[in-house]
Amino acid sequence: MRPRVPWRPCADVWRRSGAVLMPVAVFLLIGAAWSFLTNAFEVSPLLLPGPVAVLHTMIEERQVLVEAAVSTMSEILLATVIAIVAGFATAVVIGTSRLVRRAVFPYILATQVLPKVALAPILIAWFGIGMESRLVLAFLISYFPMVINTLAGLLGTSEGVLRYAHSLAASEWQILIKVRLPAATPSIVGGIKITAGVAVIGIVVGEFVASDRGLGKVIIDSSASLDTSLTVAATLIIGVLGLLLLGALEVVEKRIVYWQPGR
């Protein structure tokens, strides 16, 4: 509980802008330190080029980078959507039957400790070097968190609300649509965020191993030819893409589960 404070708009604006400015200042500081250190110690550009050189490369190689980024991003989105749909459907099916749940759920939980990125070489042997391998890898990584989160949401509906719905003679279908799904929404949206986040990892690792296109291929190729500023540029772009995706989902989450305080 925050103590009530008298309304002071100026102080409030100052506090809010501080919350935005401080992290920005930290990132600028990191950039400045990066620039200063590479200059002061004359770090070889083969090892770590300064931020200016990286920016220069980004502009110079924009065609390659944009093309790779579009390919990477569309694969990430495709894998995410497939995993969300399949994971949601699986959770609804598993959620309806206690027997199926008892039989299958321990294994779904167990997949969480398996380092699924290790599937990459195996998938390449099965599906070849190409988009299929990457999509399957990203799907396998992102599917299970979606199932687990959706199921946790569907089964987490409070007993009281369920009893109330039964007392109104609601059918199982009505309970699913009108009670369980709305109650599960925060958990489902949380699952979607995890799913998207790990799909990025799946696609990028897939591109490292099955390098036929995408930012991962740019990174692997450029680091093999010691074109380090391109490596750093592509790595930064992947970071920003991941950030934008998750940031967008965060905004969507705030809209969808507006009733959750502090989310």
Added chain:
Amino acid sequence: MSRASKNTSFGALNQPAIAFGVALVGLWEALARGLSLSQHVFPPPSLVIWSLYVRFDLLMEHAWLTFYQTVVGFLLSVVIGVVLGWTISKSRLLFEALYPVTVVLQVMPKEALAPLLVLWFGAGMLSRTILAFLIAFFPMVINTILGVRSLDPSMRDYATSLQCSRWQFFRKVELPWALTSIFAAMKISVTLSVIGVVVAEIVAGRSGLGYLLLFASSRLDMGFSLAILLILAVWGGALFGAVALLERQTIYWHR
């Protein structure tokens, strides 16, 4: 319905689960033997176990390396993450400056750093341990910060009214409180550290299970590849189990 009974019905293996597992492995075995696919492409489970047995020495040689790196990366992430998180949560300035930064960095896919780390630190143990550390580190920091800061202020007032010393307050109130969220993060981080090592080994390795896996599957020796995957799964499960056990011993009052 108590939490314990929920756990036993979902988490633990039970009769339907065992039946399902046996049926799945049986079906796989039957399909692999029945279909006229090459054993190299789609090996039956028995071949996987057989590869495990035949190549056990080779497997263990590489497995120890992977095991060692995951443990070192994980422990580093716990120690540095908790100390740093605790420091950040204690200072308003540090919190406002660094907490959003850690959240942003947490979202970025650290796996993408693997080739750069290999470039900087070589294709040896150092780059892999660092990647494991980097991936496992951010959940530790964030959860420590959230754990420390979520302490109810009235607890602080209560402790003050009992004239607790700073050490007593830390030892008896703050630490036990924060441990719940620290352990939650450790269970995430321990799995992530395995992922970090494996990614680094796959991207640029000359040793370790990730490298062995890449080698085996490039030769289309799928029986051996799946055996390696099995070892990784068991190792991930063992690490997770160890942390969960430690959690239950340490914060036995929780749940």
